[in-house]
Amino acid sequence: MSVPFEKVGPYTYRIPRHGKMRVDAVFYASDAILRQLAEEDYASLKQLVNVATLPGIVEPALAMPDIHWGYGFPIGGVAAMDAEEGVVSPGGVGFDVNCGVRLLRSKLTREDVEPIKEKLADYLYARIPAGVGSERRDLRLSRKELKDVLREGAPAIVRMGFGYEEDLEHIESGGRLPGADPDRVSPRAYERGAPQIGTLGSGNHFLEVQYVDAIYDPEAAEAFGLFEGQIAVLIHTGSRGLGHQVCEDYVERFLRRLSVYKIELPDRQLAAAPIQSPDGDDYLRAMAAAANFAFANRQLITHFTREAFEAAGFSPRDHGLRVVYDLAHNNAKFEEHKGRGVLVHRKGATRAFGPGHPEIPRAYRKVGQPVLVPGDMGRYSYVLAGTEGAMRETFGSSCHGAGRRLSRAKAKKLARQMDVVGALREKGIVVRAKTRATVWEEIPEAYKDVAEVVEVVHGAGIGKKVARLRPLIVVKG
């Protein structure tokens, strides 16, 4: 074993501080997940060890049970940096700044949608562009409007007539990260992002029409407005080319400044700058602008989803599509934990604030914030609730998905021997995708069983199972 660790709880493991680590690291796993970590030669745990070497990190460096090998940070990594002494790392946020998931609930049931499933899939696919450099030809924002979006996020989009004021109440941070400065975003980022607002992109991004097939916590489900058999929509996308370029720009800039700040790195993708420095400040303001683009992107897709349901014959009153929650899993946010101001990097991990936290929408405050955990397109996704355990142990964080089990190359190789779309159709799932390759990369077999990840989160007390959803329609890039 190349990374020393010890079991400290039923699902909790500790990597004691060694080498250049400044703090211990903690990760969550079942026996099966532990075996998968061994199969990748603990590459992701080595990345977690690297994260623990960053200046100003507050104990512990963390990884959620959907941990897998990323670049720089592991996917599933959480790192809280002291707000005064710590650093900010664009690699700890990722290229897809503020990538996240939004869940819409409806008044419809599975029986309402089954008969028109194919038609609804076509309308969704037509209205929500996906795939490479996908653009909306029906919506072009002026430079001023785009700057408003970067500064103000989803509220700017609602003001333009795309969605309802009440949508904003159910978005993390109200759909707007404070401190965003559109002038810290490069012209190339604007060029890459401007035509892409309101688009899904490709890779693991998707829109799924799902139905609620199990309720585990009736009180929390009621608070979230979920009931068995109900139709819901899960949207997974981020800040598109704009966010990618912000990350690229600042990783390069921070690498050039490492010697100025006397920062030593085990991996250049961890490039960092002090939070309290002009470089750190510039990045945080650009990152907030990209985050606001992502919130706005999901808000626009929500609008076009409603339009697709209306085209399929459901009036707004019939479908009643409302935002349950919009939750990011790639960002860095200033928060207070145990009386200390920290900048929490979540890279493939979500915020999971427990009951009573003032940042949770009033309607959910008694049960904890919704935590949205997509699985794969053939099985299920989960809705969890944030817990006090997460507040105590993980800086209010939890898992963000199933985590990949197979590389994309291995997934494609396996998929070539299968009729992927046919197999999904037999399970009652309709797929619309831009390219065959995207579907092949994303076959259910490429992912860990998200139920395994969720059981670890639930068992460790850093999230609480509320409901499970199964897909009916999958739209991909």
Place this chain on the structure above:
Amino acid sequence: MRHLAELDHTADVGFVVWAKSLPGLFYWAARGLLAELFEGPLPPGKEVRELRLRAPDPETLLVRFLNELIYLIQTQGQVPGGFSLRLVPRGEECGLAAKLSVLPFEAVADRFLGEVKSATFHGLRIEKEGGFYRASVVLDV
């Protein structure tokens, strides 16, 4: 000789690239990127586009070069079906000059395999061993 081998990266994609010369390494890394983006070899385009880049070190230059190609393909819709390049050191900086023969994305859209967000610096070190230059390239997808 073999110039590219796919890296079995769980979340993203990557490849190991070898070449006898440093410009060769850049050439094959670009080929590696194109192989992740498109199925099969690409035909050269009719339009010629020139590219000039500079960076403080070879690794940064490689990341910048690959990211420039991603930008050209995914934002400008210009796919470099054929290209030649040379490295042009300038003082302490590294430089690259490339001639790309580009074709419109629509011409090869049916062969497109999926978006790449960026080339990364993760584990990237250009090394010379046994007379060959070698690097591992991880792409965020």
